Amino acid sequence: MEKREGDRKEQKERKAAEYLRYSHLGLQFLIGFGLPTAVGIWLDRRWGTVVLFTILGIALGFTAALYSIYGELYGRGGKRKDKRDDRR
Numbered sequence: 001m002e003k004r005e006g007d008r009k010e011q012k013e014r015k016a017a018e019y020l021r022y023s024h025l026g027l028q029f030l031i032g033f034g035l036p037t038a039v040g041i042w043l044d045r046r047w048g049t050v051v052l053f054t055i056l057g058i059a060l061g062f063t064a065a066l067y068s069i070y071g072e073l074y075g076r077g078g079k080r081k082d083k084r085d086d087r088r
Helices: 002-047 052-074 083-087
Strands: none
Touching: 002 052
């Protein structure tokens, strides 16, 4: 009986760790994309340009966020770090 409870607890902890990992990726993308965009909007308002820095901020933020998420999932060497690939 205690072994089953231990297994259930372990499974719940694994699920929670997976959810946290992917929520971390979402926050990472939001911050990586949102911060340069916000800085671009602020620079456009400060210097009176229409949308120049906003577009540059969006492009820079999107590129940085995707690169960061790619590095998190696949590592910098290009191989996926997910444990599910070990089962193949």
